[in-house]
Amino acid sequence: MSTRIAEGLMAFFLVLLSATVMWKSSELNIGWVEGRGPGSGVWPFWLAALMGLASLVALVRFFLQMTPESRNLTDYIDRDTVALVMITAFGLLALIISIHVVGVYFSFMIFLLLYLKLIGQHSWTETMTTVLAVPVIIYLLFEVALTTYLPKGWPFFEELFLAVDNVRYDIQYSANSGLISGLLALNTLGAIGVGLWARRLGINPLLAALGSIVVTPILGGVGVFLMGKKRAEKAA
Amino acid sequence: MMETVLIPLGAGLLQSFEPLNLFMIFAGCLAGLFVGAMPGLGSVNGVAVLLPVTFLVPPTAAIIFLAALYYGAMYGGAVSSITLGIPGASTAVATVFDGRPMAQAGKADKALMAAAVASFIGGTVSVVLFTFFAPPLAEFALRFGPPEEFALMVLAFATFIGLGGDDIAKTAISILLGLVIATVGFDIISGQPRLVFFDMPELQRPIQFIVLAIGIYGIGEMLWTMEHTKGAVQVTKVNFTIRRMRENLGEVGQYMKSTTVGSVLGFFVGTLPAAGATPASLMSYGLAKSFSRDPDSFGKGNVSGVAAPEAANNAASTGSMLPMITLGIPGSPTTAILLGGMIIWGLRPGPLLFAEEGEFVWGLIGSMYVANFVTLILNLALIPVFIRVLALPFTMLAPIIFVLCIVGVFATTNRMFDVWLMLLFGVIGYLMRKLDYPLAPAVLAIVLGPLAERSFRQSLISSQGDAMIFLDRPIALICFLLALLLMSYPFIQRYLMRQRAVPG
16 A cells, blocks of 8 residues: 555545544534533534544645655555564554453563564573563562552463462561561572673573572571571470 | 742752652653663653553652653763664754764764763753743733633644644644544533443543553554664764763863753743754754854764754753643643643642642752753763663563553553553554654643633633633733734745745
8 A cells, every 4th residue: 555545545534533523422412501601512523523624634635645645655564564563563462352361461471472582583581581570570560569450361360360469468468578578579689690690601591590589498498497496406 | 039939949959859759860860861862762752651650659759750751861862863873862863963973983972971961051051940930930820710721722732733843734633633532431511421432331431641642652653663773773882981071071161152052942942832852952953053153064073063952952851841830731742741640640730730739849840950960970870881771672672662551551540441542542643653643742632632621611601602701811812812823824934935936
């Protein structure tokens, strides 16, 4: 489709849109209500009428070839662009549909994975870091800090996240919430440190960081358990 | 003067040093430098996408963050203009003209330094002007009733038609489209359902401006940028040492004059709704060139050619906040989103803001002084970092922004319906933008729409239907005449051009 045709179609579409809004607002009172002022439909009706007028002017200017776009016979969206822009637009469409099914977190992870790997062709480290970090940050920022309940999709997936939420509530509202969240933050920071360090040594930083984030609490837990046992034995 | 300006200003400055607010200034400046420096992202994209996140903190801290972001973006734009040769934001277009040749001649550090210093001077000059203009203007505006408010809004829309420089029919369509979208939901006076298409229950609630703003600036612009940054970018190397920095600081005198002129010009141009930072910087560049002793060196790496537009765009960003704070009319798309944010935070924009929410207003003004220093320091300290960040590929940034857009819209309105609308607006916005429809007027219009309708109908109710109420009151009459003049300006200009062309 050439830019010229797109210009005409857009103006035509806008004329139609204005007419629809005018028709819809004329269902309300578009005149003067005695003692109460202008009716409810007056404002949208006349705005749409003006918009229709402006769109008609745009349409006439298209027919008379007065705008640069109406003389432009090159492709409206050229071939190279179609690939990138269309894939992105349809990717977004698929993303929003999948939110209704699997919820925001899983659909974000799938979207980011496919986008970064297939379109961006980034390395696995970059891709997986983004895929894992973005949902965690969104969870902390929107669900924890802003207390918004983001859509979780069908019941099966929703329940998965309710389990996560339960753990979070246990931490957030337990007596030791400060201590536990402090430890969690330390663990995260530690994992980032390990990742950076591993990168210097040439080891896959993502794997190292993930390992650290899992292993450290286990080691810490075992250590605390053993210390408690020793102390109990001493006391006995 | 003492009681009305200096004492509240002192309180505002103190307020901006509160730990939370100071942190917000730093965070905002950093975020701003980032969005400004990334080609394809500007202050308006940053503010639109991050507005939902600011509901975390109280309104004062939130607006401080967003205003600092606005500022930072003006500085950040210069970084990519100079090192990449691509403007980081449209506001930094003029900086490329001389910044790029300087970088190619190995003087990128000098150009970056000039941009930072000029931005600082521009920002500071205009915030001082702001401090002394705002209170009297707000006090004057206190006399405004609904007719004057309505007249002012018509004037704001008229500036887009007269000064926007885009196709007039298309500009008008954009404004009216924004206004029409704002009418969906219910009638604000009678509460009657209105424009509920297909009887969809979702349409019984008004469409929030943030849905349109994020759709256009988060989705539409990303698609547009993707189309335009297909080619790989080349980052110029920058030598940045303390010694050269000190040398460069000694040469500030070279561009002092053009910086000062640019600052004052930028402030006043910035206050006009349609003009804003981009035309201000271009005008400032033109002025600096025509008043220079050596105009031929412009475009080949004259340091004044970097300083003048940078001073002007920072000054304009502050200038555009003047009508937003004092009159409730945003001076730019970014401030339109700030204004919408203020409504969400529960503040009533308009002249009463100064009287009723003094702490909020002066906290913002105080923070602007501090933010200028912070951005200058951050900018100079982080230039090496930003140059590395600029190498970040767009294919990584874009999907993260898309995800943030979806969450941001949902967190603000709590409806998946609005997420769908956002995608629709984004795609239509992209298609319209490709046909040269200006979209900033639509964002301004959806924010001002409900306010305009209210003042229009209140005026008519109070006059019992006599439209003469808009012409009987002197201030309203002047606004309408100015609006008429502005709207006919493009036609007069065309007529004069034709007249001149005939004898030649």
